[in-house]
């Protein structure tokens with residue numbers, strides 16, 4: 001069983017696949033899945049994307065760096081939305097970020113993060129890496145290492161890592177485990193190469209799983225056989 005996890009959630013977890021905005025059923029489901037984990041006493045850090053609002057590359061005609069700033073702000077919006085929902089449903093939550101100065105968002109200080117975890121808070125790291133040209137997968141890898149997580153769990157819309165995109169190829173074959181080197185060499189597009197490389201460098205295990213399958217997150221945290229594990 002892992003005691004401290006970093007959970008990466010795609011923004012679409014909040015809206016439903018292919019949709020924009022917030023879907024109340026999705027947010028309720030997410031909150032229930034997180035509650036199961038935090039009730040076990042695990043330290044939960046989260047990075048949320050902004051695909052339900054927008055991704056930088058979707059904004060044509062806008063300067064790349066500015067489009068990415070807008071994308072990063074979307075992750076702050078999602079984090080605050082979730083904090084409010086979680087707290088109303090009994091999950092103590094703190095949002096931290098280095099890109100905004102708002103009374104509802106705290107700065108990132110390592111010592112404080114330890115205190116938040118020790119006090120049973122879920123900590124949502126908003127604002128990605130704070131830099132344009134990156135994604136929240138890379139942010140999750142960085143934050144996982146920074147907060148000394150024992151595993152990075154990428155909760156997504158497919159059951160794990162396949163030899164090719166299972167949404168495009170019906171004959172795609174799922175891996176139970178795969179080495180960092182192979183994931184990078186085969187250019188498996190489930191996660192950025194940067195994210196894989198950071199996890200490899202700091203020996204951060206990764207689990208990729210289908211978030212929409214009930215109890216998958218809890219089972220992954222209990223180190224049961226779920227999704228795909230990326231290993232040295």
Ligand SMILES: Nc1ncnc2c1ncn2[C@@H]1O[C@H](COP(=O)(O)OP(=O)(O)O)[C@@H](O)[C@H]1O
Pocket residue numbers: 010011012049051155156157158160161162163164165166167168188189190
């Ligand atoms: N080799 C692969 N194995 C699994 N999924 C893959 C692979 N290549 C591409 N994908 C796609 O990557 C997507 C992962 O999406 P995710 O990162 O959760 O959302 P987002 O696109 O919002 O960042 C899946 O929907 C899947 O179709």
Ligand SMILES: O=c1ccn([C@@H]2O[C@H](COP(=O)(O)OP(=O)(O)O)[C@@H](O)[C@H]2O)c(=O)[nH]1
Pocket residue numbers: 009010011012048049050051052054055056057067068069070071072073074075127128129130131132133134135136137139
């Ligand atoms: O470190 C980061 C993380 C995110 N983004 C921007 O924020 C958007 C939302 O993040 P992401 O695409 O990873 O969200 P997801 O697809 O996981 O919902 C990205 O498209 C980028 O425009 C960025 O500029 N730097």
